[in-house]
Amino acid sequence: PKSVKDNVVNFTLEAKKLGQDDPRKIYHALKVGFAITVVSLFYYFQALYNGFGVSAMWAVITVVVVFEFTVGATLGKGLNRMISTCVAGFLGVVAHYLADLSGETGEPILLALFGFIVASILTFMRFFPKLKAKYDYGLMIFILTFALVAVSGYRDDEVIKIAQQRLATILIGSCIAMLICILISPVWTGAELHNLIASNMEKLGNFLEGFGSEYMTTKDEKSKEEKSFRQQYKSVLGTKSTEETMANFAFWEPSHGKFKFRHPWKQYLKIGALIRKCAYSIDALNNYLNPDILQTPEEIEEMMREACKKLSNELGKVPKEAAIGLKKMRKTSTPKTQLAETKEAAKELKRLLQDTSVWEKSNLLDVLPAVTVASILIDIVDCVESITEAVHE
């Protein structure tokens, strides 16, 4: 079984890589292990166990289910679980008593009916986009708790005791999970989102600067190896859903570090959308770095190269400056000065395009790639300007 050995080796290598790339993932795993050990104490100590009975297992379940990688996700799940259990438990008890009034035969029918109605309505509510974003887990727990309390109430006349125990153990479990998540090397979703947006801006800048030095030198042997900047920006194209999820989690986080409670996380989504808009244009530019596309006549090439290089370099600096400003969370004038220089470079390129004497010798199809690159670069100026403005807000 060589393949088994290979699999184990691969697995170990992958695990090592994951841990090296982000040691916080290892800490997270240890934190979960620790939290479960803490909550197991409820079983090990006779005194605590007597208080809760079998319900103590709910604390273990809660810790496993609620504990997530980031503080925002853990708080969101923990609060959803606590509040839902509380409200649904109360309603479950009420439903139980209502059903009890209707006598021996009516009781199971009424309980089944209540269960059906509550489950159907709440399941449908989970489709509402606004509720789904922040309270999806809470709605599920609501259905669960209501069904459990109402149903188990029929078998056991200690309904209220069961509801209380379940609530108490879930509160304990949630609090242990949330406290350990926050107190031991916490990972804040808000800070992650902040860094993601800043690093996405840097990736745009890297591409534009890299494009400037790479463009029209593709005949060189060296440049055949794919440059990293051409891969980096691709990750920016698909981050929309990640950003939205992160903004929803960040909503739950208390004040931490540079961020206040109720930091304007939605503004990050706006910046993210503008960055992506810019990345789409960059994706179009990236096609023109392929060496096998139509080549431009050499005389034109030389003239265009300088102007495009200049503009692309200046363009690249704008999102980089904006990223620095965002990281420091301070409004500076550097991006604005940089923007003015970029516009100057764009004007120069436009002047070159206007100069009829340059172009009349060649036919348009031959210079098409060069002209398109110039046009896209000029469009990106507006794009980058709107990013700078959004960051400034």
Added chain:
Amino acid sequence: PKSVKDNVVNFTLEAKKLGQDDPRKIYHALKVGFAITVVSLFYYFQALYNGFGVSAMWAVITVVVVFEFTVGATLGKGLNRMISTCVAGFLGVVAHYLADLSGETGEPILLALFGFIVASILTFMRFFPKLKAKYDYGLMIFILTFALVAVSGYRDDEVIKIAQQRLATILIGSCIAMLICILISPVWTGAELHNLIASNMEKLGNFLEGFGSEYMTTKDEKSKEEKSFRQQYKSVLGTKSTEETMANFAFWEPSHGKFKFRHPWKQYLKIGALIRKCAYSIDALNNYLNPDILQTPEEIEEMMREACKKLSNELGKVPKEAAIGLKKMRKTSTPKTQLAETKEAAKELKRLLQDTSVWEKSNLLDVLPAVTVASILIDIVDCVESITEAVHE
């Protein structure tokens, strides 16, 4: 409290809209209600209850947690839950006996240690991208079951009985959820993915056809209203993560309708990526429909309009034909014929660009938008060709 009334009205309107847009969501809610009612029978009938005792609540929990909108998601969760509970329950019992051997004081320490190690390793494994995609839920349930069986084993010497009951009730709950999900108006992820890809191709086609008729007629009063085709394609830009999730769910689905078990769902991701690539270029085109951008001199405009219109229209037909082929799941030659016609139209546009007599009178900056549009349209030909090829595979 007028605002409360407003909220209720809004809520009702939104619910009505959701239900009308996709009545399957209403059916799903009713299915969940029905499944919970069915599983409640375990409590209501004395005989069944005596067999399982308190563990019967696991069946209720399983139904609530496992029942998802699509068959693929439900099967994935159900199978993960059953297999994980089975394996982890067995290991939990083993751990319990091992700990038992070490005597009165050693037992809790060993159990806590086992719990810590298993929870930490499995939590870390949840970060592995491959495992996360398909078995994330299973890993969580593994931690949960192991902790529960090992821990509750210390209090109660009927460990094996507990493990067996938990396993049996979870099997029953999962099976009820999966059966009801499959038998009553099922929503197959595979079919959804198939339709999503086809409709994304149609959206590309709609944009390109719409662009052809809209382009360079923007001075018109009528066209000031935003056309729907300009909004449609935007939803294509961000579907990457949706498609990946759907492909992962579809993996679990058995043969249904036109799709066999182990249908090549990965091919859909490939087509999806190509469609998105094309949509990025289309996003660049969309900028040129704004009436406030640089206007082209009229003489050039007229010439370009016809050629661009032709190419854009032909281009639009290609993904639409491919979508029809995909929907019918039949390889036809229509997209290929259409592609040939499109290439002809592209050649015509190229000839126009090569014709020096047309362009020498004007400076390049004035005709820049027209030229860029032409260039992007020509690039989209390759894009659309690769989509057609990928669909053909």
